[in-house]
Amino acid sequence: MRERSDFWRRLDTRWLDVGITATLLVVPFVSFGIALQGGDLFNAVLIVPLVLRRKAPVVMFSAICVLLLAQTIVFDGPRYGDIALLFGLYAIAAYGPAWAVWGGLVAGILGAAIASTAWGVGAPEDIAGTTYRFVLLSTLVVASWLLGFLARTRRAYVASLEQRAEQLERDAEQQAQIATAAERARIAREMHDVVAHSLSVMVVQADGALYAADKRPEFALETLHTISETGRASLVEMRKLLGLLRGDDDGVELAPMPGASDIAEMVDQLRASGLAVELSVMGNLARLDSPTGLTVYRIVQEALTNTLKHGGPGVTAAVDLRVTTDSVRIQVDDDGRGGTTPDDGQGHGILGMRERIAVHAGEVEAGPRPGGGFRVRAVVPAPAVAG
Structure with missing residues (x-):
């Protein structure tokens, strides 16, 4: 699922802008005829910068604004290619640097005012018509810019969630490492106690058996038997501890760890050792x-x-x-x-x-x-x- 998401992001970045631009170019070249006339060519020139709307949004928006300013001088009315401004406003608000986001909105409203005034020159209803055109164009400008700004906010929110998830994952991994280190230290303490106690008992018993070997052989045999039992018991307890370190489950049931109730048995064992x-x-x-x-x-x-x-x-x-x-x-x-x-x-x-x-x-x-x-x-x- 994540690989598909990454693939869609790459596809969206590389080819979506090209697809949008190509789709917008189809209208002037196919719907209005194959023959390139001056107006159709200007429409294409207005739309082509949209290819850079994600890669270089400031350059793209600046180029469209310059072309639209030239349009108010050369042509006496709106053209199909003016739609590029709406896409450009979305792009500058969604992908542009922070300083260009609000600059794009100001430029769009200023362009709406210039276009409303220029297209109304010579008309009998100059004030009413200019006001109506300005409100209409400004509404389109603000709507396009607002959609881009919302997309920018959502993208930042998703990025913060991803960053937080990665941080939580790193924290969980660190906590797991800390828990592993603590468990190893605990097992090391248990191993030390088992080995130190058992070996101390066995050394004392062995010394006693060695001392009594010549004079009291039967005592030496009894002591050796005790040493054997102590060694076996120690091996069992060490096996319980080492079993905690195994990553697989071999079906072997481990005996419980000793508790306070086992102190009496331990004392009896020490008494038997002398x-x-x-x-x-x-x-x-x-x-x-x-x-x-x-x-x-x-x-x-x-x-x-x-x-x-x-x-x-x-x-x-x-x-x-x-x-x-x-x-x-x-x-x-x-x-x-x-x-x-x-x-x-x-x-x-x-x-x-x-x-x-x-x-x-x-x-x-x-x-x-x-x-x-x-x-x-x-x-x-x-x-x-x-x-």
Whole structure:
């Protein structure tokens, strides 16, 4: 449809003016006879400039005005070719520069006055006849000019609509790019949390299995089994995240993302790996909506992952969750040496927690706690649990 519209515009620009001019020329040369007489030739000369009505409207209109001024001197009355003035007025109003639009109207009315006076010379009813001719010609002039001006206004309106549509299309494309970048950042945070937590658990379990391999082989086998389960679970969760990046639908159903209700299972997994963790929950975590529940889960997961990585041997941790009417309050404490461990610059856990909290306009604090150890405290607004 758009290709057809563009084709019609090209056809309208290139050939419509030629067609109009040729059609107007048919009348003096065919209707009045093939033989070229002086009057018929002058009619043709008046009409021919209309070929330029769109390409050079000022030149076209100026040529017609000069020829019409000469007509009032040479001929004693109107001629068929005078119709060129009406087409010229339309063209100058529709396609001419801004300064020429009103100049064309003034020139047309002035020409009507000159023609009315010149054609009435010698007539007994000079005043009445001249007035009648002037009103009639001025009406035709204004009508032709007004049609051109309306066409100009409509064309400008359509152009503004097209420009606005193009701007909206560009804005939509930019918004899509911003949304894509935000989604990639979100998935990157999820991937970091999954990989960091799972690998930290697996490293701790592997160290324990290596230590017990000689003295307690049965414990080493049990630990290796736990490592295997942790790795499989991590692969499943990573597959869920990577599935969001696929552009096709292969019919594979993806499991839901973890939520606050899954924190207990995560804590049990960490206990099985050797980390002593106490979990205290006040309120119903199942009432949280999915985004809030995922944020709470990831904050607790990241805090305990940091405990595994930096807490040192024999560390213990405590997780306290409180669901209030308008928020979820999280506090994760450990008694390890994480508060005194220098930052190696390789981790993004605290930054990831701050980014997650920023999405919900919440608060997060992370740092050494009084008496030793490390503390993560966060407040996640949760309007969905109100009431």
